Amino acid sequence: MNELVLPGVYAPQDDTELLAEALAEEPLEPGARVLDVGTGSGALALVAARRGAHVTAVDVSRRAVWTARLNAWLARLPVRIRRGNLFGPVHGRSFHLILANPPYVPSPDTRPEPRGRSRAWDAGHDGRLVLDRICRDAPALLRPGGVLLVVHSALSGPERTLELLRQAGLKATVIRCRWIDFGPVLRGRHGWLRERGLLAAAEQEEELVVVRAERAC
16 A cells, blocks of 8 residues: 555554455445545545445545545545545445444543544544444445444454444454554553553553444345
């Protein structure tokens, strides 16, 4: 992934790559309707567009929207890119596939909403500030047989993700896992995460997971 990334925009990392690998295994008919929510640089949206899907990408960050539009223009791919909070810009629409790489890092910040660059990764004390909203709202946007692919850290409770999606009537399972070294954010929070019981003292790696949830036909 060699997309341009403007300052202040989340750059594609291991979680993006893991979700792209899961996307590559999904059958996509030409013209399939795909939503990339929290698109960042637009990397995943472009992957889907290259396969002939009709892609809509959404991000709350103005800079991310500008970045994704620039990358789509450079790639000469017709991606519809909208600014907004999660599913607000696509109200009333439905999709064959929804991709989500939301903020998921547990944070000691007590503010109700992250600010600045940190909103690309900070997600409340349990890491589920955005994940719970995706689990609640995404199922209604899936067409029959539609699929949600969401990537996040094991620190933010994959069991809870599976539980919520199954309660919504989807068939949900973890399809990919990968251990990666701590980045600077988790290294800086190692002590706080250990105090909360989320990390052992010697842990220096984070597990990423991709959850796949499918709506019945």
